[in-house]
Amino acid sequence: MLSYRHGFHAGNHADVLKHLVQSLVIEYLTRKDKPIRYIDTHSATGGYSLEDDFAKKTAEWKEGIGKIWQKPDLPEALSDYLEAVSKFNNNNQKLKLYPGSPSIAANLLREQDRLSLFELHPADSRQLARNFEHDRRVRVSQGDGFAGLKSLLPPLEKRVLILIDPPYEVKDDYNTVIKSLKEAFKRFAVGVYAVWYPRLDSEHSRRFGHKLEKCGAQRWLHVTLDVRGNNTAGMFGSGMFVVNPPWLLEQQLKETLPQLTSMLSETPDAGFTLKTHGMD
Numbered sequence: 001m002l003s004y005r006h007g008f009h010a011g012n013h014a015d016v017l018k019h020l021v022q023s024l025v026i027e028y029l030t031r032k033d034k035p036i037r038y039i040d041t042h043s044a045t046g047g048y049s050l051e052d053d054f055a056k057k058t059a060e061w062k063e064g065i066g067k068i069w070q071k072p073d074l075p076e077a078l079s080d081y082l083e084a085v086s087k088f089n090n091n092n093q094k095l096k097l098y099p100g101s102p103s104i105a106a107n108l109l110r111e112q113d114r115l116s117l118f119e120l121h122p123a124d125s126r127q128l129a130r131n132f133e134h135d136r137r138v139r140v141s142q143g144d145g146f147a148g149l150k151s152l153l154p155p156l157e158k159r160v161l162i163l164i165d166p167p168y169e170v171k172d173d174y175n176t177v178i179k180s181l182k183e184a185f186k187r188f189a190v191g192v193y194a195v196w197y198p199r200l201d202s203e204h205s206r207r208f209g210h211k212l213e214k215c216g217a218q219r220w221l222h223v224t225l226d227v228r229g230n231n232t233a234g235m236f237g238s239g240m241f242v243v244n245p246p247w248l249l250e251q252q253l254k255e256t257l258p259q260l261t262s263m264l265s266e267t268p269d270a271g272f273t274l275k276t277h278g279m280d
């Protein structure tokens with residue numbers, strides 16, 4: 001079953017949290033010249049029009065990137081993320097396009113870095129390949145990203161960011177993420193693994209944050225951002241679980257989350273949590 005299309009959701013509040021964390025990790029990893037490998041297990045297409053039928057149908061971006069775009073006095077930590085979005089829009093002030101995670105990574109990475117992108121949906125995978133056909137750093141594979149990840153570990157590079165961002169339209173995705181992480185740690189324990197998940201009023205979603213924290217990682221950071229109270233319908237928030245996070249990430253998020261949450265909030269009971277383990 002492949003009904004999920006990220007075009008309906010691109011640039012929403014969950015993308016803002018995910019792509020902010022992604023850009024902060026990449027900024028940190030690129031402080032040294034050594035090459036980086038970026039692995040995106042669930043890439044989608046890598047870029048979206050905010051004016052096409054997908055985006056118009058839901059207009060979710062208006063409640064996400066739309067609330068922070070071109071706003072004054074934003075926290076410093078948002079600058080790389082927003083610069084990547086701006087470049088994707090050819091530095092136009094009007095927001096017409098939104099970059100997916102592969103484009104944000106490609107934008108922030110350098111000549112010596114490599115990107116391995118997986119996408120299962122045939123049409124989205126073709127679009128992804130077209131979007132990166134002139135970028136020699138990028139390899140696009142159509143197929144299962146969990147199997148793809150396994151096939152790449154351990155990579156040649158020591159500095160590696162793995163983004164795991166399934167749609168969770170099949171409940172199995174929750175278990176598969178945990179299983180994949182456990183297998184991946186055995187093959188490559190030092191990678192930075194960033195897992196995104198939705199916060200929903202469902203048993204699977206409620207328990208998932210706890211399962212991630214117990215998945216065997218030694219050092220992790222866990223952030224959630226809810227734009228509405230947690231007993232409301234639909235996706236009221238999202239979480240990012242980062243294994244082996246850069247040591248600066250906690251401080252950067254501490255400084256950013258209060259203002260970001262207040263800008264993205266839909267009801268007065270919006271909120272965030274930030275937790276770390278093994279970081280001392």
Ligand code: SAM
Pocket residue numbers: 002004005006015018040041042043044045046099100101102118119120121124143144145146165166167
């Ligand atoms: N990471 C993207 C971003 O931030 O721009 C969004 C990814 S979207 C949430 C999830 C994508 O995973 C969808 O495009 C879906 O087709 C794809 N997908 C679903 N199951 C997959 C699998 N087993 N392996 C790879 N891709 C899969």
